Amino acid sequence: MNLTFLFDRVMVAYVARRLALAGVMLFGLVCLTFVIANVAPSDPAALAAGPDAGHSQIEQARREYGLDKPLPEQFLRYVGDLAQGEFGRSVATGRSVGRDLARYFPATLELCLVAMSIGLLVGIPLGMLSALFKDRWLDHLTRIFAVSGIALPPFWFGLLLQLGFATWLGWLPTSGRLGVATEPPEPITGMLLLDSLLRGDPALFAESAGYIILPAVVLSLPCLASILRVNRSEMVECLRADYITAARAHGTVPWRLVAVHALKNAMLPTLAIIGLRWGWMMSSTVLVETVFDWPGTGLYAVSSAIAGDFKPVMGVTLIVGLNFMLANLVVDLLYGALDPRLRDA
Amino acid sequence: MSPGSDGRSADTRGELNRPRETLLAITDYRLAFDSFDGTAQVLDGVSLQLAAGETLGIVGETGCGKSVLARSLLRLNPAPPARVVSGSIQFEGTDILTLSEREMRRLRGRRIAMVFQDPVSYLNPLLAIGPQMTDALRGQHAAAREAQPSRAEARARAAALLASVGLAEPERLLASHPHQLSGGMRQRVLIAMALAGNPALLVADEPTTALDVTVQAQVLALIAGLVRDRGLALLLISHDLGVIAASCARVAVMYAGTIVEEAATATLLRGPRHPYAQGLLAAVPDLDRPDHRPRGIAGSIPNLLRPPPGCRFHPRCALATERCRVEKPLLRQVAPGHNVACHHA
Ligand SMILES: Nc1ncnc2c1ncn2[C@@H]1O[C@H](COP(=O)(O)OP(=O)(O)OP(=O)(O)O)[C@@H](O)[C@H]1O
Numbered sequence: 171m172n173l174t175f176l177f178d179r180v181m182v183a184y185v186a187r188r189l190a191l192a193g194v195m196l197f198g199l200v201c202l203t204f205v206i207a208n209v210a211p212s213d214p215a216a217l218a219a220g221p222d223a224g225h226s227q228i229e230q231a232r233r234e235y236g237l238d239k240p241l242p243e244q245f246l247r248y249v250g251d252l253a254q255g256e257f258g259r260s261v262a263t264g265r266s267v268g269r270d271l272a273r274y275f276p277a278t279l280e281l282c283l284v285a286m287s288i289g290l291l292v293g294i295p296l297g298m299l300s301a302l303f304k305d306r307w308l309d310h311l312t313r314i315f316a317v318s319g320i321a322l323p324p325f326w327f328g329l330l331l332q333l334g335f336a337t338w339l340g341w342l343p344t345s346g347r348l349g350v351a352t353e354p355p356e357p358i359t360g361m362l363l364l365d366s367l368l369r370g371d372p373a374l375f376a377e378s379a380g381y382i383i384l385p386a387v388v389l390s391l392p393c394l395a396s397i398l399r400v401n402r403s404e405m406v407e408c409l410r411a412d413y414i415t416a417a418r419a420h421g422t423v424p425w426r427l428v429a430v431h432a433l434k435n436a437m438l439p440t441l442a443i444i445g446l447r448w449g450w451m452m453s454s455t456v457l458v459e460t461v462f463d464w465p466g467t468g469l470y471a472v473s474s475a476i477a478g479d480f481k482p483v484m485g486v487t488l489i490v491g492l493n494f495m496l497a498n499l500v501v502d503l504l505y506g507a508l509d510p511r512l513r514d515a
Numbered sequence: 516m517s518p519g520s521d522g523r524s525a526d527t528r529g530e531l532n533r534p535r536e537t538l539l540a541i542t543d544y545r546l547a548f549d550s551f552d553g554t555a556q557v558l559d560g561v562s563l564q565l566a567a568g569e570t571l572g573i574v575g576e577t578g579c580g581k582s583v584l585a586r587s588l589l590r591l592n593p594a595p596p597a598r599v600v601s602g603s604i605q606f607e608g609t610d611i612l613t614l615s616e617r618e619m620r621r622l623r624g625r626r627i628a629m630v631f632q633d634p635v636s637y638l639n640p641l642l643a644i645g646p647q648m649t650d651a652l653r654g655q656h657a658a659a660r661e662a663q664p665s666r667a668e669a670r671a672r673a674a675a676l677l678a679s680v681g682l683a684e685p686e687r688l689l690a691s692h693p694h695q696l697s698g699g700m701r702q703r704v705l706i707a708m709a710l711a712g713n714p715a716l717l718v719a720d721e722p723t724t725a726l727d728v729t730v731q732a733q734v735l736a737l738i739a740g741l742v743r744d745r746g747l748a749l750l751l752i753s754h755d756l757g758v759i760a761a762s763c764a765r766v767a768v769m770y771a772g773t774i775v776e777e778a779a780t781a782t783l784l785r786g787p788r789h790p791y792a793q794g795l796l797a798a799v800p801d802l803d804r805p806d807h808r809p810r811g812i813a814g815s816i817p818n819l820l821r822p823p824p825g826c827r828f829h830p831r832c833a834l835a836t837e838r839c840r841v842e843k844p845l846l847r848q849v850a851p852g853h854n855v856a857c858h859h860a
């Protein structure tokens with residue numbers, strides 16, 4: 171893929187526009203999280219002061235956390251803290267939310283990256299093959315697979331896999347990120363697969379791969395299914411296109427017709443669904459993380475929400491929203507890389 | 516008369532009138548498209564001959580099967596739904612309908628090449644001109660099991676081809692994308708691609724219909740020049756008799772999937788014999804006689820799912836008799852080199 175266009179003057183303006191838009195969205199997101207935290211029914215001061223606290227202690231906690239200030243002032247402080255990477259403190263545990271996120275987010279990111287890789291590496295080739303063998307048995311098979319991938323509840327599917335591969339076959343561990351006996355390494359990126367590679371530790375890599383495979387497969391399934399279906403229908407269209415007929419007439423070899431000439435065109439809409447799915451994936455890890463006891467942001471957000479602790483929820487919401495925006499931005503840039511008409515527009 | 520005997524008489528005719536060897540002989544070619552609604556008999560017993568270096572125009576209303584016939588010569592009609600019912604297409608002595616797809620690939624671009632109607636949709640919007648041309652060139656080598664030229668060699672040849680169709684700055688063009696070129700340039704690029712393999716037969720399906728009038732003349736002149744200089748045989752499809760008169764020595768008139776009249780262009784323009792050909796000529800505005808109003812042919816092309824029995828033109832023909840309604844007229848010679856398929860011509 172040709173990325174030199176990124177330095178083009180037109181493209182710089184395009185990227186700047188996109189970034190400005192992302193900034194506006196980010197501000198909206200910050201406002202939203204703030205509102206959510208303030209309309210929530212629980213009283214964070216009471217929570218911070220503890221269950222046995224009396225009235226005066228609660229008021230003291232309120233002052234300590236700045237909750238007695240007028241809302242606009244609280245908001246400004248919230249924004250100012252965020253700008254410094256400070257997400258505030260969990261009122262339930264007293265720990266810094268920023269530090270918690272630094273611990274949990276790499277786990278979720280790793281899970282999502284592996285799940286998305288599965289979605290792409292399986293979804294795109296299967297989509298292409300289904301288009302090539304349209305209305306033949308392979309196409310019917312992938313259709314059934316895709317429909318069940320979207321329709322199956324992930325926790326049910328997750329339990330099924332656990333039962334099959336962990337309990338019955340005993341090939342894979344049931345849950346967690348690493349065995350209890352394994353000392354987790356000092357984090358570099360916090361993603362175990364990557365860290366074990368960086369440290370040149372194949373045993374650790376194999377172990378963490380064993381732990382991640384089942385949750386990643388479960389998480390990838392709806393994403394894989396929609397990538398497969400979109401790619402298939404786009405490929406069917408593109409293989410019929412006039413430019414394919416012409417390239418065939420001129421002598422271009424079949425595999426290049428399919429894998430380059432048609433696929434490139436089919437990737438435009440597929441890219442959109444990939445970006446969307448990536449956003450959804452990160453916001454929907456909760457169920458998978460619960461079933462597989464995966465210590466990520468989903469689990470963190472849910473346990474905090476149950477405790478009525480809203481700073482962590484705000485932090486996770488921000489991260490998830492930021493991820494959505496980043497995915498959007500990356501998809502837009504990839505569009506530009508793929509489609510020369512957009513570059514010149 | 517059986518289709519077979521019609522084919523033989525056509526052969527003798529070719530020997531009588533044409534000293535050059537026969538390049539292409541289509542005999543009683545029938546092609547159907549299967550669909551949910553039934554079978555459309557799109558080509559209904561087409562017979563045509565073309566000698567090396569000869570120019571033949573095919574004219575007919577929209578939907579009469581011109582493009583389907585053109586694509587048949589390179590076997591580009593998607594099958595299914597397309598299905599060959601009967602007949603043969605002899606090219607350089609072999610029936611291309613019996614070739615395997617791999618053998619067919621050796622003809623595409625190398626022996627038979629095609630230029631298409633709408634240069635916008637027949638060029639891949641996402642690929643630069645360079646890779647589109649070199650893919651075709653390299654594919655032709657691969658199909659012929661020859662050593663592939665390197666990318667640089669292929670590119671140099673592509674540049675030379677672009678220059679040979681009158682395009683300036685070929686190097687820059689190779690790096691351009693289709694949307695950056697004008698319609699006329701795009702059509703020249705497509706013509707250059709068609710010439711890449713030094714074909715013996717050029718099939719041009721309405722090559723100027725999508726272009727501006729001024730550009731039309733240039734592109735026609737380019738094609739005529741190439742045909743002259745390279746000794747190409749040309750099959751030029753158009754619904755514009757003027758275009759054909761300017762570039763083709765012979766012309767065949769097509770109606771609803773059959774050739775109804777075939778003659779030297781001058782002969783046909785002076786004295787068409789088939790009622791449909793007469794109607795077609797009457798529909799052309801005569802610049803020398805402004806008082807002479809062009810008349811269209813009443814009625815419209817039949818539904819090919821249920822074509823009329825006998826002569827397919829009879830529902831629109833003023834001369835139709837009972838015989839026309841039951842018996843299909845076959846192409847017969849009415850004068851040397853002049854064939855008509857009509858019971859009463
Ligand atoms: N892939 C296909 N599937 C089904 N039917 C087809 C297909 N291609 C062509 N046809 C049918 O074949 C008939 C002839 O089409 P064709 O494109 O050859 O007409 P044409 O003479 O080239 O017309 P035009 O002047 O508009 O280009 C039409 O009725 C069309 O619907």
Ligand code: SF4
Nearest residue numbers: 826829832839857858
């Ligand atoms: S065969 Fe009959 S219907 Fe057909 S064109 Fe001739 S006169 Fe008309």
Ligand SMILES: [Mg+2]
Nearest residue numbers: 581582583720
């Ligand atoms: Mg056509």
